[in-house]
Amino acid sequence: MGKYKRIFVIVIDSLGIxxxxxxEKFGDIGVNTLGHISEAVDSFRIPNLQRLGLANLTPLKQVEALESPLGYQAVVRExxxxxDTMTxxxxxxGIxxxxxxxTFTDHGFPQELITELERRTGHKxxxxxxxxxxxxxxxxxxEEIATGHMxxxxxxxxxxxxxxxxxxxxxxxxYRCCEIARELTLREEWRVGRVIARPYIGKKKGEFERTSNRHDYALKPSGATALNVLKDSGFDVISVGKIVDIFDGEGITQAHKSKSSVHGMExxxxxxxxxxHGLCFVNLVDFDAKWGHRRNPEGYRDELEKFDEKLGLLLETLWEEDLLMISADHGTDPTYTGTDHTREKVPLLAYSKSMKGSGRLPExxxxxxxxxTAAENFGVSMPKNTIGTSLLHFLK
Structure with a gap:
């Protein structure tokens, strides 16, 4: 057995630092999702993330950096x-x-794609x-309800x-229409990362509400990943939230869909x-979808505080032979212009009850x-053409 029997990787979706x-190449100048949330709100209470050293990675107005936080902390570049999420x-x-x-942000999708999608689905x-x-x-x-349009x-x-x-x-x-759209957007000039089904309920404006029956139709990863080699070597690879969609099921042995980020932590x-015995890979999407894209720092703050409460319970529940890594996949600075993701560094917090040491790791x-790190821990080699070196030797 490796150094750790179980590894939990939790992605706070969009928590850039x-x-x-x-x-600048991406149009993102001076962005800092977490730092600007702190600046935009009056109160901010995240004691468990503070204990793990999150405030040691970027200054926060209300949360002090600790002299000796638990575990190890690092700033990580992309x-x-x-x-985006998939990248x-x-x-x-490893990819x-x-x-x-x-992307088709400026003008929508080409008419050729729209015409073919209408023809194949039967919906205007x-x-x-x-x-x-x-x-x-x-x-x-x-209009959609009255006409059957899409x-x-x-x-x-x-x-x-x-x-x-x-x-x-x-x-x-x-779902049928989304499957057709996924097939069409495999063409290189229309190649999008995901087709997403967005079901909702309600009968009139002001009463509509999206449901948890969302489904993502992602591209398969462009090569084998750490998930594949772990699964192929007989380890458990458990996904929580939209991880299974992001990887199109590749390398997953067990999947759990979440209704919310709070539910994902539950x-x-x-x-x-x-x-x-293996990896539990968790994505908590509400930070990005509900608050980052909607440019709502107060809502983002509230979601982080809810997460922090559940994190405290998780820290108590973890076994001695567990490793917890908390990170993010990009930024979505809720104080920045537009509604796009932001090109940011992200935090990495690593903790185990069995750790004797602690401290700041190199960027x-x-x-x-x-x-x-997960691959080395479980004694498997990363697939060919992947990137990344293990931090396991630091985590003592």
Whole structure:
């Protein structure tokens, strides 16, 4: 058995801690998701993240850095060319993405794609622009219900999203249309990272509400990852939240869908009480989807405080032979212009009850240190053409 029997990797989706050196190339200057949340709110209480040293990685107005936080802390850079969910998560498990996915933020999708999607699905498409998901449902939901048309939209991410009212459009029909869209967007000029089904309920503007039956149709990773080699070597690879969608099921032995980030932590707590041998990989999406993209620092702060409460329970629940790593996949600075992700460095907090030491690690050049650390711990080699070096020798 490796040094640790179980490794928990928790991704606080979009919790950046400062501009990447190449941030200007992405239009992201002076961004800092966590730091600017702290500046924008009056109170901020995250005692468990403070204990793990989060405030030691970027200054926070209300949260002091500790002289001797628990475990180890590092600032981590992204090596890949991008700032989206898939790029960040794939890199954590060893893949460097050099060619970014297509985005259609400025003008919507090409008419050729829309025409083919209408022909294949049998639905007239309305929308076809970059928009907030809740806003476009309020704008076009009544029309969709009345006509059977289909709302298609995008965002600053590489996504094609389709809305469907569960009571009138039918959930299975929505999924069918998304599968067709996924097939069409495999073409290089239309290649988006994800097609997302966005079901909702309600009958009129102001009453519409998105449901937890969202489903992501992602591209398969561009190569084998740490998840594949762990699974192939007989280890458990348990996903919580949208991890299974991000990797299109590759390298996953057991998947748990989450209704919210709080629910995702509740699921993680339940898993921490069960005996398994391997990796539990968790994504908590509400930080990004509900608060970062909607430019709501107070909501983001509230979500972090809820997470911190559950984190305290998890720290108590962990076994001596467990390793916890907390990180992020990109930034989404809620005080910045627009609604896009932001190109940022991210935190890495590593803790185990069995650790004798603690301290600040050197700044890391890639998120892939996470997957490489897990692979070395379990005695497996990372796949060919992956990046990242293990930090296991630091974690004493």
């Amino acid at each position: 400062g501009q990447m050196p190449d941030g 090596a890949s060319n991008g700032k 960040g998560h794939w890199e954590m498990m 460097e993405t050099k060619t970014p996915f297509q 498409i309305i929308g076809n622009k970059s928009a907030s998901g809740t806003a476009i449902i309020d704008e076009l939901g009544e 709302i298609v939209y995008t965002s600053a991410d590489s996504v094609l999203q389709i809305c469907g009212n569960e009571e009138t459009f039918d959930l299975q029909e929505l 699921q993680t707590l339940e898993l921490a009480q069960k005996d398994f 890391q050049e890639t998120f892939a240190v996470i997957g490489a």
